[in-house]
Amino acid sequence: MMDGKFEINKLQEQLKRDPFEKYDEYEKRIRDIKAVNIAKGTLEEENYDDDYGFCYIKIEWYGINSVEKLKSEYFFCMISRKNLNGDVDFNEKYDISCKFMAVGEKVYIDNESLNISINGENYKIYCVNLYRQAFESNEEFKARITTIKHIPVGRIKFNKNNYDIKTSSIILNSEWSTIREVNVPKSYGLFAIINNVTIKEICERNVEYILYGKLMIIDKMISIDMGSLFIMFEDKPMEIFSVCLNDIDFYSKSKFEDNIKSISTISAGKVRLSPSKYDFENLNFSVDVIWKKWASIFVSDLCSFSIKASKDDASILYKGGCVYDVYINFEVNEDGISVDSIETITFNKSIKLQYEIQSSEVVVSPIIDNGSSNDIDFGMGLNLMRYISDKGKYGYMDSSKRKILIEPKYDYIGSFYEGVARININDDWGFINLNGDMVIEPTFTMVKDFHEGLAAFSIKKFGVKKWGYVNLSGKIVIEAKYSEAGDFYNGIASVKLQGFFMSKKNIYISKTGKVVNYKKMLTAK
Numbered sequence: 001m002m003d004g005k006f007e008i009n010k011l012q013e014q015l016k017r018d019p020f021e022k023y024d025e026y027e028k029r030i031r032d033i034k035a036v037n038i039a040k041g042t043l044e045e046e047n048y049d050d051d052y053g054f055c056y057i058k059i060e061w062y063g064i065n066s067v068e069k070l071k072s073e074y075f076f077c078m079i080s081r082k083n084l085n086g087d088v089d090f091n092e093k094y095d096i097s098c099k100f101m102a103v104g105e106k107v108y109i110d111n112e113s114l115n116i117s118i119n120g121e122n123y124k125i126y127c128v129n130l131y132r133q134a135f136e137s138n139e140e141f142k143a144r145i146t147t148i149k150h151i152p153v154g155r156i157k158f159n160k161n162n163y164d165i166k167t168s169s170i171i172l173n174s175e176w177s178t179i180r181e182v183n184v185p186k187s188y189g190l191f192a193i194i195n196n197v198t199i200k201e202i203c204e205r206n207v208e209y210i211l212y213g214k215l216m217i218i219d220k221m222i223s224i225d226m227g228s229l230f231i232m233f234e235d236k237p238m239e240i241f242s243v244c245l246n247d248i249d250f251y252s253k254s255k256f257e258d259n260i261k262s263i264s265t266i267s268a269g270k271v272r273l274s275p276s277k278y279d280f281e282n283l284n285f286s287v288d289v290i291w292k293k294w295a296s297i298f299v300s301d302l303c304s305f306s307i308k309a310s311k312d313d314a315s316i317l318y319k320g321g322c323v324y325d326v327y328i329n330f331e332v333n334e335d336g337i338s339v340d341s342i343e344t345i346t347f348n349k350s351i352k353l354q355y356e357i358q359s360s361e362v363v364v365s366p367i368i369d370n371g372s373s374n375d376i377d378f379g380m381g382l383n384l385m386r387y388i389s390d391k392g393k394y395g396y397m398d399s400s401k402r403k404i405l406i407e408p409k410y411d412y413i414g415s416f417y418e419g420v421a422r423i424n425i426n427d428d429w430g431f432i433n434l435n436g437d438m439v440i441e442p443t444f445t446m447v448k449d450f451h452e453g454l455a456a457f458s459i460k461k462f463g464v465k466k467w468g469y470v471n472l473s474g475k476i477v478i479e480a481k482y483s484e485a486g487d488f489y490n491g492i493a494s495v496k497l498q499g500f501f502m503s504k505k506n507i508y509i510s511k512t513g514k515v516v517n518y519k520k521m522l523t524a525k
Helices: 005-014 023-032 138-146 196-205 253-263 293-298 311-319 373-379 518-523
Strands: 036-043 054-061 074-078 094-098 100-103 106-109 115-118 121-128 151-157 169-176 190-193 208-213 215-218 221-224 230-233 236-239 269-279 284-292 302-308 323-333 336-345 350-352 354-357 383-388 394-398 403-410 420-425 428-433 438-444 454-461 464-471 476-482 493-497 505-509
Touching: 023 100, 138 215, 190 236, 253 323, 269 311, 284 293, 293 323, 293 336, 302 350, 383 403, 403 420, 420 438, 438 454, 454 476, 476 493
Parallel strands: none
Antiparallel strands: 036 054, 036 094, 054 074, 074 121, 094 115, 100 106, 115 121, 151 169, 151 208, 169 190, 208 230, 215 221, 230 236, 269 284, 269 323, 284 302, 302 354, 323 336, 336 350, 383 394, 394 403, 420 428, 428 438, 454 464, 464 476, 493 505
C-alpha cells in the first residue's frame, strides 16, 4: 500500500538512479519494478454506462516528485456489470497501480500498465491524451488519436413518432456533448435503421442512450469520426448514421459510402397529390414537392415532378393519403455525391419520381421544409426566386410559373430558414413566413437567420448595439446583453461579452442562455 509517507519516500528512493549505475542498467531496473499503487481513483457515476461498461475516472495522484505526471485530463475504464466482481461503490476511492519506464534519468508512468483495483479485480485504465507531444510528428499524432477507443460524444433518445416503417429508419433526438478539444462536424441529424419489432421495444423503454464515437484529425483539429457512431442495446453495438454529406468527416471511405446509401432510407421531403393535376390521356400525375433542408442542395436544379399511374392507382393513392414521403437514392463518384434517382414510397408500393432539369439561366431556390406544417400548403410545388422591382423593393416569385408570391414591398428580404425570412422596412428588421405574413414585427436594429428555432437580434441600448435571441413566436428568450452573437449549432452558440473596462470575452451558451462549461460538457445530460 502507498497510504503512508514512509512508502512514498521509499518508492522515490527506489526510482532514483545510483551514481554508479549505468543508464541501460537503470532503465532495465525501472522496467522490472513490479506495479505499485500510485494514486486513488473515483468512478464518476453520472457517466457510467451499465450496458457498455464505460466509466470515467477521477484520479488523485500521490505526491511522487520523481515521476513525470501524465499530461491527460481524461481517464476511463470498461467495467460492465457482467464482468464486474461485485457492485461498484461510487463513493469509494480505489487503488490505481502502474509500472514505470525510464529515459535517461527521468521516470515516467507506463500508460499501458495503468490499472484500477475494484473488489479485488484489476481493470485497465485508458488515457485520452488530446495534446500533441514534444517531437510528435503530424502523422504520429493522427495515428495516436485514431487509436483511442470509443468515447462518449453525446446522448440520443428514440421517439416512436419519428419512425418510418416504410424504410425502417428513425430520426433520433440527439444532443452532442463532447470534451472541449473535440469538434462536432456539421450534420443535419442522426438516424438509425431498425426493424419494427426492435424499435417498438426500444421506444417502450423510453430511456436515453449514450452515443459513442472515435476521433480523427481534420486540418489539425480533433474531430468526431462520423462513421464510428454507435449505441449499446442488449449488450450489442447498434450503428448510428448521420445526415452528414462530407467525406472529410469520415475516417474510412467505405464507411462514408455506406452512410450515404443509408441516407436514402430517410425522408428527403414530401409529395402531395391533387386530383386536378392528373393527366387522363397520358396517365401522368403531376405532383407538388417540398424538400427538407438537408436535401435542398441536391435538387435545386430539378422541377416538374410527376409519377406514372393508372386512373385506378391514382385514385387509390389519393384516397390512401394525399401526402407521401420522397426519398433520394444517391450515387458516390469521383466528383462527389449526385442524385441517382428519386422515389416516393406509399403505403403499398414504391414509385419512381420523374422530373426535369430546369434552365441554369434562372437561379432558383427549392421550397424547403423546416418542420413547420404551416409551410406545406403554401410551398408545395413552388420554386422560390427572390427578385427586385423597378422601385428597388424586394419580393419573391415562383420562377417556374412566373407568378408573384410575395409582393415586392420590402427594402430587403433574405432567404427562408426554418419557414421564415428576415425582412427590412425603414432600417428595422423582422420576419415573414412563406405566405408573406408578418410573424415577427420589424422592431430590431438587426437580425440573423433562424437556426435551431432561435435567431440572433440586436437592439441599441444607450447607443451601444447589444445582441440577444428571439424564437419563432417572436418571444425574446435570451435578453440582449452580448456584444456579438453567433448562430446556434447543436444546441450551443458562441457569444461575446464586453464591459466598459474589459476586452471582449468569448463564451458559449445554451438555448436557455446558460453559460456552457466545456470541461463538463462530456457528462452533461
